[in-house]
Amino acid sequence: MGIEDSATLLFEVELINISDSPPTANVFKEIDSDHDNQLSREEVSEYLRKQMIEAEQGGAGDNEEVKKMLADHDKLVEEIFQHEDKDKNGFISHDEFSGPKHDEL
Numbered sequence: 001m002g003i004e005d006s007a008t009l010l011f012e013v014e015l016i017n018i019s020d021s022p023p024t025a026n027v028f029k030e031i032d033s034d035h036d037n038q039l040s041r042e043e044v045s046e047y048l049r050k051q052m053i054e055a056e057q058g059g060a061g062d063n064e065e066v067k068k069m070l071a072d073h074d075k076l077v078e079e080i081f082q083h084e085d086k087d088k089n090g091f092i093s094h095d096e097f098s099g100p101k102h103d104e105l
Contacts (some may be wrong), residue, residue: 028094028101039092045077 031039031047050071069076084092094101 014070024100026101027099028097037094
């Protein structure tokens with residue numbers, strides 16, 4: 001037994017809660033320390049280093065994993081630029097950046 005094609009379904013919906021969602025982090029802005037709207041290798045490198053140190057101090061992941069990431073740091077930066085720097089000019093522009101970002105309104 002199914003619902004007939006000519007049947008009308010009525011749904012009753014109850015609103016439980018309305019709240020503001022936390023703002024999305026603008027990672028591009030966090031990395032762009034000189035605010036020139038493009039990311040240099042140095043800015044990306046420094047941001048990653050800070051993230052790894054915070055992860056290590058916060059106990060996230062095991063220490064061996066963090067140590068390996070720090071050892072492979074330069075390789076990681078290069079991989080990011082291979083993927084993100086579409087025009088290969090040595091900088092990642094706001095348009096090229098695929099991580100979390102939002103334009104200021």
